[in-house]
Amino acid sequence: MRLPSWLSQHLAALRAVLVLTVLLGLAYPLALVAVGRIPGLDGRAGGSLVAVGGRTVGSSLIGQSFTDADGDPVPRYFQSRPSAAGDGYDPTATAASNLGPESVVDTITGDDETSSRSLLTQVCARSLAIGDLDGVDGRRPYCTPDGVGAVLAVFRADGLTGKITRVVSVNQVAPATPFVTTWQGVPVEPARPGRDYVAEGGLITPVRGDAPAQPAVPADAVTAGGSGLDPHISPAYAEIQVVRVARERGADPAAVRRLVEEHTAGRSLGFLGEPAVNVLELNLALDREYPAR
Incomplete structure (x- = not known):
């Protein structure tokens, strides 16, 4: 007696499920467990x-x-x-x-829970701390002496061009002393919490400083x-x-x-x-x- 086509199709699907369950759900995992018990591999299989x-x-x-x-x-x-x-x-x-090379400006709100440090400032702070701990030069290019990113927001009269009208050290919050006193003849002021100097039209300008080109603290010590x-x-x-x-x-x-x-x-x-x-x-x-x- 020939089964209806719909029933034969369902039975074929059921057989495939059973075979694959035995092979991939039982035999394959058990085989891997057995391989993991081979002397020399057992430690690695257990997480080393x-x-x-x-x-x-x-x-x-x-x-x-x-x-x-x-x-x-x-x-x-x-x-x-x-x-x-x-x-x-x-x-x-x-x-x-998930922070990249362009992460150079800190988000400073005045509240530690909502503020965040840029990748540059994290690197600067870590390098300075390691320098103090291990007695080496913790200076890095584009870092301030107090361990934040040496970044200025430069405001010009015509937006991108024209005379410089204002300069802010965006990662140094008042009453901190900016890492440079003037920039092209204009006094540098510290940042104020809650201000977005990029949105206000400031041109972000990292400043290299006088740190050695090859820092004493290697890159893997300051980056995750x-x-x-x-x-x-x-x-x-x-x-x-x-x-x-x-x-x-x-x-x-x-x-x-x-x-x-x-x-x-x-x-x-x-x-x-x-x-x-x-x-x-x-x-x-x-x-x-x-x-x-």
Whole structure:
């Protein structure tokens, strides 16, 4: 007896669902779980967790902060790069800040909750703080001495041209002293909260300043990665932290540099990416060899 076409079509669809469910819903996941249990791969499949004394302290694949309860860097540890993932290194909120090179003007409302800092000011503030922490020159081009973006709003008589009539340091709020006193003969005034100097017709003018072209604080120390979960820093960032960490632990800087080298991974396949230092693994090695005094 031949089944009606509509019924045969439904039965064929049901058989396909059952077969695909068994293959893709059961067999394939179980096969991947089995592969993840192969010696040498089991640690990676479990998240590359790192344990000390039977207690999990982190993952070698996910960065973390080495700060105290107030959010200040703990001097005896190497510091990670900044993170924009949630409150920092949050795997459930992995993301970048979405701020780009044109983010140079802060939003200043007078209220910390509604104000926001531009990418330039974030970079300037981080560089200045790292310079103070590690005893290096924290100056960067286009940054003021007080750690904000060195940006002026220049007003001209005819909009884009004509005589300069007014100049405002848009990221320095009164009563702050502007980073330059005059601009082309016109006094520079500090910004006022709640003012949008771009909307008012000011021409945004970043000022390079006299900072060195190659800052002592490397780029990865002041910018967050795309994922916000980076477990590595550059050897250059590790190098400027060596003296501080050695001093805090009473260790020889040469010995600390040796540990940095031991925890530095080279380029993938010899040519992809850049050398990188795993911060968690390096700090754990320091705790083993040079415990906190």
